[in-house]
Amino acid sequence: xxxxxKLATGRLQNFLISKELAKxxxxxxxxxxxxxxxxxxxxxxxxxxGSVEELLTFEYPNAPTSxxxxxxxxxxx
Numbered sequence: 001x002x003x004x005x006k007l008a009t010g011r012l013q014n015f016l017i018s019k020e021l022a023k024x025x026x027x028x029x030x031x032x033x034x035x036x037x038x039x040x041x042x043x044x045x046x047x048x049x050g051s052v053e054e055l056l057t058f059e060y061p062n063a064p065t066s067x068x069x070x071x072x073x074x075x076x077x
Contacts, residue, residue, distance in 0.1 A: 005065075012033075012039045012043055013042075013043060013044060013067055013070075014043070014044050014046070014067055014070050015029075015030070015033060015043050015044065015045040015046070016045075016046050016047075016048050016052045016055065016056070017029060017045075017046075017047055017048065017052065018047070018048055018050075018051070018052050019047050019048065019049050019050075022047045026045070026047075030045060033045070044070070046070075055070075
């Protein structure tokens with residue numbers, strides 16, 4: 001509901017949910033990702049063991065935003 005920067009359609013790269021929320025199932029949360037043409041494709045979905053907020057607000061080295069850091073990290077896996 002809140003974003004640090006303006007969101008643009010077609011720019012969602014990372015879909016993160018907490019482990020606690022994932023225990024209740026992710027199908028209902030992920031369904032709109034595949035249905036909306038505004039979201040784009042190649043979205044990484046991850047379950048975070050801990051706080052999603054902490055993961056996104058952490059100051060990552062050599063990356064201007066947490067989203068860019070996570071996208072680079074996931075491509076290396």
